[in-house]
Amino acid sequence: MAETAVRVRGLRKTYGKHVAVDGLDLDIRRGEIFGVLGPNGAGKSTTVEILEGHRRRDGGEVDVLGEDPGRASRRWKSRIGIVWQNEVVSGELTVAETLRHYAQYFPNPRDPEEIIHLVGLDEKANARVTGLSGGQRRRVDVAVGVIGRPELLFLDxxxxxxxxxxxxxxxxxxxxxxxxxxxxxxxxxYLDEVEALADRLAVVVKGKVVAGGDPATLGGRASAQATVSWHGPEGPREHRTDTPTSVVRELATAFDGEIPELVVSRPTLEDIYLGLIKEQETAA
Structure with a gap:
């Protein structure tokens, strides 16, 4: 358990007759970047809000950093950082003043100047938050999210x-x-973002985890057939195969050298993700 930051078993949440989370299971290891994917209305936001302690669950077991978020202590809350989807920092304070203000809420905050440098806002430290660009204000949100030295950071x-x-x-x-x-x-x-950052991820559909693993192997991606495409005498051609090297070798012989517009590809994370979503919709 010491190696597990988040453990969820049989999580349920309903709104009237609508089942938002339907027996969801989840394990997140300490120190990893864990991605949560799913279409709108899949239940992922509700799940994350329960993990953060901002929404009550109707059933199941939830352990986050050794405590139940539904009954978590003030000390537990100081170990959590949250960067909301919408901007939350505004007002007439400067960037430095804003971080010094939020640092007072935590028992062991990071140095505001260190955080300003970490998020790349050194030149804007004395600028008012209201005068920053959208991207710069987002960086302030991130700075506020990490100022308390969180063990667990939620990024929406x-x-x-x-x-x-x-x-x-x-x-x-x-x-x-x-x-x-x-x-x-x-x-x-942004699936390219999840693929670039996540050590592991889970795909949530209709309130359940329907697939999980690292981005390279999710949903059998690593072993999926490759697609070999090229431009032949009759126009664009493609061939799906388990042995793309053999196909390329045969094409090289047929073309006596260079193969026009040759591309060898395997399914992208987006291909796998959309396939999982379609499969669940069809099953319904």
Missing amino acids: EPTTGFDPAARRQFWDLIRSLAHDGTTIVLTSH
């Missing part, structure tokens, strides 16, 4: 509104936090 769609360069810089920040031992739970609709 953290890079919404980021430009590509800002997203990559944010990824480096998340990796550095994980390297320092922070357990991170990431929910995102």
Whole structure:
């Protein structure tokens, strides 16, 4: 149990006749980045809110950092960090003033100046939060989320509104936090982000985990057939196979060398994810 940050068994939550979470099981190891994927209405947000202690469950067992979030102590809450999907930091305080203010709520906060540097806002430390760009305000949200030195950090769609360069810089920040031992739970609709960051992930559909594992092998991805595509005399061609090297060798012989527009690919994480969603919808 010491190696497990989150353990969930048979979690249930209903709203009237609607079942939002239906017997969900989950294990998240300490120190890992864990991705939670699922379509809108799948129950992932409700699940995360229960783990955070912000929503009551109707059934099941939940253990987060050794305590039940539904009855967690004030000390437990100080060990949790949350970066909400929507911006929560506003007002006329400067970035530095904002972090010094939030640091007072925690027994062992990190140095505000250190956090400002960590999120890449050194040049904006004395700027008012209201005058920052959307991406910069998002970085302030992250800074507030980690100022208390959390053991477990929840990130809900953290890079919404980021430009590509800002997203990559944010990824480096998340990796550095994980390297320092922070357990991170990431929910995102950006599958490239989940693939780049997550050590493991779970796909939630209709209130249940329908697949889990590391991004490279999720849903049999690593062993799935490859697709070999090329441009032949009759136009674009493709062939699905378990032995792509043999197919390429045969094509090279047929073309006597270079194969026009050759591409060899396996299913992307998005392909696997959408396939899992479709499979569950069809089963219904």
